Amino acid sequence: MKPNNLSVMVIEDNEGDFILVEDLLIESYKKIQIKHCVDFSTAADDLNQKEGQFNVILLDLNLPDLSGIELINAVLKISKDAPIIVLTGYADINLAKQSLELGIYDFLIKDEINPSLLQKSIDFSLSRKNFRNQLEGERENYKNLFNLSPQPMWLLHPENFKILDVNEATIEKYGYSLDECLSLSILDLHPAWERDVLIGKLVDNPAYNVNNQFTQLRKDGQEINVELSTKKITYNTGRKGIIVQATDITTILNHVKTIEQQNEKLKNIAWTQSHVVRAPLSRILGIINLIEEHHENLDDMMFWLKELRTSMNEMDDIVKKIVDEAQNFDL
Structure with missing residues (x-):
């Protein structure tokens, strides 16, 4: 997709080459702003300004004050993420490969440039930049989700x-x-x-x-x-x-273990209430029945009263034990 308003910096010391590139740009894009710089220092001044934002930088590799790989590295540092397309007067495969490895988006030979080729190179560079920004955003999201979790x-x-x-x-x-x-x-x-x-x-x-x-x-x-x-x-x-x-889940499993232990205690208490307490209680009820049936025999009465006291003391001990277990039960 073409940007609605393209802003291009052309860093080119040859006036004839610049006019050629300018004509190609105007032919390809209806709305375009072109900034011409004849050397690196002038371009650096513009790029370092707060308002120095460009969609694309077209860079000649031989400038009066800097050239080659040194020039590429210098422009990359101040390009503010704008795609850089190298324009050169000669084909150098090794230089092109090095340029692309450093971060240059495209490498064009001046004698081969035409409106279609230049437009495709610019549009491709802009699309690639957007794609790289999306990837970087996704990578940053991944890092945040991963590292900040x-x-x-x-x-x-x-x-x-x-x-x-x-x-x-x-x-x-x-x-x-x-x-x-x-x-x-x-x-x-x-x-x-x-x-x-x-x-x-x-x-x-x-x-x-x-x-x-x-x-x-x-x-x-x-x-x-x-x-x-x-x-x-x-x-x-x-x-x-x-x-x-x-x-x-160590804490959760410990809680589960504690609950299981508490349930076991509750089962023991319930068993005590339903079985152990009922034994002396049954004896007490039986003794009362015997007293009621044989109330005329004093000797038997004293014996049963003694048994009744024993059962009551036994039941009292059981109740105390249940109370102690309940008090020591951790909720």
């Missing part, structure tokens, strides 16, 4: 599961330095008995994707119970990797 995260090699990158939360949580992390595989953080299951999850084997809970080891040997989330990604212009995120 409060959860430990690893970037892994998709085949050997070597650690390619970690975020700050991982370094802080596991006690390894960045260099130490990059010398490890994610498998090194897990006990040997669960590594096959972890590999199955990393390669997306359905048989191993049911369980997400694993045990990881800190540098100091402390165990951490975690849930792992994994995602295969493409990064850095086509490279494959696996993102792994760990959620520490």
